[in-house]
Amino acid sequence: MFATQVGAVAQRSLRRTLRQPANVIPPLVFPVALMAVNAAGLQASTLLPGFPTDSFLAFALAVPFIQGALFSTLNAGTDLARDIQTGFLNRLSLTPLRGSALLAGHLTGVVVLGVAQAVFYISVGLIAGAGFAAGPAGIPVLLAFAALVSLGFGALGSYFALRSGSGETVQGLFPVFFVFLFISSMNAPRDLMAVDWFRTLATLNPVSYLLECVRSLIITGWDPRALTLGLGVAVAIAAVALALASRELPRRMTRT
Amino acid sequence: MSVWPVARGVAWRVIHNVVRTPGLLLPTLLFPLFFFVAFAGGLNQVQQVPGFEFDEGYTAFQFCFVLLQSAAFGGVFTGFGVARDFEGGFADRLLLASPNRTGILLGYFLAAAVRWGMVATLLPVIAVAAGMQVGGGPVDIVGLYTLALFVNIAGFAWAAGIAMRFRTVQAGPLMQMPVFLLLFFAPVYVPLELLTGWIEAVASVNPVTYLLEAARSLIAGEPTGVALAFALAFALVAVLILWALLGLRRAEAGA
Numbered sequence: 001m002f003a004t005q006v007g008a009v010a011q012r013s014l015r016r017t018l019r020q021p022a023n024v025i026p027p028l029v030f031p032v033a034l035m036a037v038n039a040a041g042l043q044a045s046t047l048l049p050g051f052p053t054d055s056f057l058a059f060a061l062a063v064p065f066i067q068g069a070l071f072s073t074l075n076a077g078t079d080l081a082r083d084i085q086t087g088f089l090n091r092l093s094l095t096p097l098r099g100s101a102l103l104a105g106h107l108t109g110v111v112v113l114g115v116a117q118a119v120f121y122i123s124v125g126l127i128a129g130a131g132f133a134a135g136p137a138g139i140p141v142l143l144a145f146a147a148l149v150s151l152g153f154g155a156l157g158s159y160f161a162l163r164s165g166s167g168e169t170v171q172g173l174f175p176v177f178f179v180f181l182f183i184s185s186m187n188a189p190r191d192l193m194a195v196d197w198f199r200t201l202a203t204l205n206p207v208s209y210l211l212e213c214v215r216s217l218i219i220t221g222w223d224p225r226a227l228t229l230g231l232g233v234a235v236a237i238a239a240v241a242l243a244l245a246s247r248e249l250p251r252r253m254t255r256t
Numbered sequence: 257m258s259v260w261p262v263a264r265g266v267a268w269r270v271i272h273n274v275v276r277t278p279g280l281l282l283p284t285l286l287f288p289l290f291f292f293v294a295f296a297g298g299l300n301q302v303q304q305v306p307g308f309e310f311d312e313g314y315t316a317f318q319f320c321f322v323l324l325q326s327a328a329f330g331g332v333f334t335g336f337g338v339a340r341d342f343e344g345g346f347a348d349r350l351l352l353a354s355p356n357r358t359g360i361l362l363g364y365f366l367a368a369a370v371r372w373g374m375v376a377t378l379l380p381v382i383a384v385a386a387g388m389q390v391g392g393g394p395v396d397i398v399g400l401y402t403l404a405l406f407v408n409i410a411g412f413a414w415a416a417g418i419a420m421r422f423r424t425v426q427a428g429p430l431m432q433m434p435v436f437l438l439l440f441f442a443p444v445y446v447p448l449e450l451l452t453g454w455i456e457a458v459a460s461v462n463p464v465t466y467l468l469e470a471a472r473s474l475i476a477g478e479p480t481g482v483a484l485a486f487a488l489a490f491a492l493v494a495v496l497i498l499w500a501l502l503g504l505r506r507a508e509a510g511a
Binding site (some may be wrong): 037040041044047188193197202 | 279283286287290291293294296297298299300301302304305306307308440441443444445446450451452453454455
């Protein structure tokens with residue numbers, strides 16, 4: 001019963017996203033476009049002593065994974081907020097659908113899209129000539145990591161949607177997430193950052209560890225420290241976000 | 257009939273709206289500052305790359321890009337307002353009520369300049385506090401800001417032309433994407449000489465490259481290619497003002 005409910009909600013979540021080109025194309029195209037521009041513009045920085053690779057494309061390939069997940073956050077949150085605003089959630093609350101099944105189904109849709117995005121980014125990277133230092137075995141690990149990150153960010157978007165009930169509020173979070181992305185090791189390894197306060201902020205920023213985890217599989221190989229830190233941060237974000245979203249859900253599913 | 261009363265009224269309304277609406281004011285102010293912090297702070301080590309020669313340092317190098325970027329997007333964001341006015345029907349009433357419709361466009365232009373002026377005032381304060389070195393004298397700085405003002409006018413004229421043709425905020429991506437691409441296909445992070453591959457070819461034919469390089473030479477106090485940059489900026493402004501005026505005529509016909 002629970003699985004049927006989750007399946008139905010996940011199917012709806014996926015179908016709704018796929019029917020809206022504006023929800024599918026930007027998460028695929030914008031991160032890749034930004035990566036292409038940055039990889040070309042910052043290729044010279046690979047000449048810095050200690051830079052971990054001679055291809056900035058390989059270095060930058062980690063960014064679309066996290067940026068795509070940020071887009072997922074917004075899409076997941078906006079879709080759920082729209083359900084609240086249109087009264088769809090109120091009508092759902094009159095059915096036998098369990099709140100946990102709603103959240104699980106909604107997030108399943110987000111995770112499936114997150115993994116599809118990751119496959120696209122890996123394909124683009126490989127076609128563009130970026131190597132994959134961890135070898136073929138690293139690809140399933142990267143996809144699993146992408147799923148975990150999408151789950152965490154998707155749950156975060158759902159929390160904000162449940163809390164505010166407003167799509168505009170969720171969209172308004174975009175600059176905040178963008179700040180987290182840019183004040184990280186997105187464009188440079190932390191140990192090469194010359195400005196102390198920026199390096200400190202990047203070190204405190206959990207997004208740096210997500211990026212470095214993906215990056216380690218692409219340019220280093222199997223780096224236990226980067227993998228452990230990245231997975232730890234991703235699990236922590238997912239756990240906190242799921243707990244927050246689950247706490248808000250009953251308030252929105254109250255029968256009135 | 258004078259254009260000024262209309263222009264003053266439109267400009268006042270737009271500026272009033274921007275100042276009183278945090279959702280409009282904050283992105284205008286914070287986005288350029290954020291880009292400045294992210295680029296000047298996070299990429300400072302790029303100045304150590306062999307062949308990178310800019311004596312004023314990476315903060316000044318990035319300041320010029322962010323100044324031009326803020327000017328362009330100050331114009332584009334004002335274009336969003338034009339589209340919103342058309343979508344909501346306010347612009348139709350404005351067209352009916354205005355004795356001189358060119359004044360409407362001029363009013364929006366003034367508002368775009370004032371809106372960018374807020375960022376242009378705040379940005380150097382932050383940059384100098386962050387340790388930016390300025391080699392140029394007052395004349396160079398006036399030149400730099402005049403160049404940026406041209407970019408602001410061009411950015412608004414482009415966005416207004418789109419807004420008045422499509423008359424919906426949904427045309428927003430069409431207003432900002434070409435501007436974004438033009439800006440980022442220039443030597444944003446390193447000088448043109450250090451670019452390689454496709455970006456070098458694209459940047460070499462991108463007019464923004466020459467505006468950016470002139471801006472950097474002005475802040476360094478060693479003006480180079482300034483005449484070419486002003487000629488390009490002037491040509492860009494002339495063509496895009498014509499584009500905006502034709503858009504106004506199209507909107508008048510559709511009103």
